[in-house]
Amino acid sequence: MTPLLGVLVSEAWVFYPLAVLTVGGALAMLLSRNPIYAAMSLVLTFFGLAGLYVLLSAELIAALQIIVYAGAIMVLFLFVVMLLNLGDADLEMPRLSVGTIVGGGSALAFWCVSWMVFQHLPEAMPATLPEGFGQVASVGRLLFTQFILPFEATSILLLAAIVGAVVVAKAKI
């Protein structure tokens, strides 16, 4: 049972609409001609995903999803569109060629093949979860103890990314 807008509803009522929203946004991104439309569709997808994360009791990650992905990364994308002045003409739609068909077909094939995995999964999610599951405190505790090395390494990675992005994108070094 999940509270939605103060009313207790079964999860399915939240999941399927969110799922449709997410996939719809993704497909819109795939199919739209305008770069701004594509970016905004992707933002919609990210919001849908954030909702799904909340449904999965991953509240910290949901928050981070919105802050970082929808808030920072997509904004970056939009800045680039603005910087390069990309319009409709720059986003030519794909021609119907062998590569296109094979590419699309392989993506579809992948989805179908993945169905085979789902045969062997347990029916339902467990009803109860550990105390503080998915909350900031417990995930943070995990990050600072078990995953401290990746944590620090990630900070260095971000530093490298910053420096690298500045160097690569500069007009004159």
Place this chain on the structure above:
Amino acid sequence: MNPQSLHWIILLPLIGAAINGLLGKRIGRGNVHLVALGAIFGAFVVSAAALWNVSFGGAEKISQLWWHWFTIGSVPVEMALSVDRLSATLICVVTGVGFLIHLFSTEYMSHDEGYWRYFAYLNLFVAAMATLVLGSNLLVMFVGWEGVGLASYLLIGFWYTDEEKAYAGRKAFVVNRIGDFGFLLGIFALVALFGTIDFAELQTAAATLIPSAVLQGGVFAGWTVTAALTLACLLLFVGATGKSAQIPLYVWLPDAMAGPTPVSALIHAATMVTAGVYMIARLSFLYVYAPGAMATVAVVGAATAVFAALMAYAQNDIKKVLAYSTVSQLGFMFIGVGVGAWWAAIYHLVTHAFFKACLFLGAGSVMHGMKDQTDIRLFGGLRKEMWHTWATFGISTIAITGVIPLSGFFSKDAILHAAHANPNLWFSWVPTVTYVLGLIAALSTSFYMWRMFNLTFNGERRGMKEHHAHESGPAMTGPLWILSGLAVGAAVWGLPLASGARFERFLHGVFAPAEANLRRVTELAARELGVAVPPAPGHDLAAMLPGYLIALVVALVGFGIAWYLYLGPGKGKSALIAEKAPGLHAAFANKFYVDEFYDSVVVRPLKGFARVLWQVVDSFAIDRLLVNGTAVLSGWVAQLFRYFQDGNVQRYAVVMAVSAVAVLWVFLF
């Protein structure tokens, strides 16, 4: 003498060869001579000590295990040397005569630029020959066998810038190789039969063989002992025909005269060519079990003796006559080992070494005095100008033709006597045939040797009339006198005494196992055939006297004919004979066209086959089709694949995605 010092006989010449070969050019002619002569002299001293030791010292045999070489399967192969009276005799001859020839060479080769190379090769030869003689198993002997073949090739083709001389060396090596192949197969057969290559072990195993027993397992399963041993012995004999120049592999020896004359003296007269005889004598205890092989040896030897002697009739090159003479005399030695008179064959080997070396060195002296000319038709009257050479050459000629009281008479006659006196239960015609052929060969030997002597030394000069031949210096005439002295003095070992000749008794211990085996085999065969056991040949002079007289008469007849045709009233008759029967004369002069026959039957097909292999298989199939073809194919395939690299990264991603899905599919299914 310390038994552990046998290896110095091999090492000293080897070190001498190394020093002369590597540093010879820089250390000067005198030092090169010193090193070479010193090495051989040292080897001779050790050999003499070994001979003294086995003759008068305690042991009949000295053995030295130099080092363990390898083990193959269950057969250990050791670098082991041993000396008994047989090998001691031989090694003393090799090093002693070798020393004299080295001495001769110091003057003979004094004008040659490559003297350091010459002495290095000569020392190398002595080292290899020592390995051959001293080896106490078949494989060490084979190492020496190959080594002397190598040294022979290097020395025959010494003046390699001359194409013909180089080809002569190559011919010698190739023909020898054919023989060596037979030798190797023989060794393999013996290993298959006895599981060992050591002579002592073979001798022990052979003492208890039953000739008619059928072998159970191994390669020769189902064969009788006699049949298997006959095969092995025949294969070994093929090797002997190659090295010792018998029919059919003698063709390299006349061509080998392209090398320097002292080389011919040492290698192709005194030592290397006797290796085959030595090998069969060494394995005498095995050969007696194979009467077929022994008969083959005897008959081939006799046939070669006659055939070569006939070829010498019409030769005009002084060295060629001596070459054919060597082939013929080797035939005599093989008659000796073939009829079971091993001591006689070895005795003839020793005396032949002396007088043939003396003859060859004498020929070298003649050539030295006549500006390297070899055609005896141009010689004549050299007696007046080269007295020492004339005298020593004459003494050696008397020895080779077998005239009392020189050693050649006793050795040749010992063989001829054994040829007709030793009984042969299996091939009753062998004694008669070998004796008759031997006599014909002896007659021919006398004739062509005296012909050559008369044409060279006696009479008047026919060609190069303005040239005054000078006698050679002491370094050359000294060895000549020593060798002719030995040719005379060696007779004392062969005098037929009541208890057998001195040399026969000397070598009795070496050949006792063979004789014991022969007696056993003869008794078994006599029982089977239902005849009486033939008595062993005796030593009484009465039985041998007729043979002596016949041999003497034969020698004198040959002398007489030669005198008549070339010095006496019959001068010019020889030319008449040549005119009246041109075909016959051509056959004799062209060595019965044997070389031409081999050329058309063996050499040409081989060359054609090689050409096919070269042009079709190697040049076309392997080079063009396979090697270049692979490269071209790679190029085509690469051209095909390069179209995948179009720079479009998205295309690459598509391929990756398809592959990933496929792999996923495979894993999930």
Place this chain on the structure above:
Amino acid sequence: MATVPLAHYLALASALFAVGLAAVLVRRSALVVFMGVELMLNAANLTFLSFSRAHGAQEGHAIAFFVIAVAAAEAAIGLAIMIAVFRSRKTVNVDEVDALKY
């Protein structure tokens, strides 16, 4: 009152992954290709979190955290490269950036 089975979450995640893959393989604008990559990363995140919920283990959350951080860094660099390429080629069409051909 039924909870949504794990299989459905995963089906959704793989669907999103497939759409992202299609965007990478089919679209010719570099910008949309990058968006497809981001979408694929998000699909992976969803998978991680679904399993985390199914097993009651929070390691999935930590991993999702790092995925987000790395995705951010990668997007920054990728877009910087795209800008640099645009500067010399005046286009973001991936078909026209084929200098590494045979």
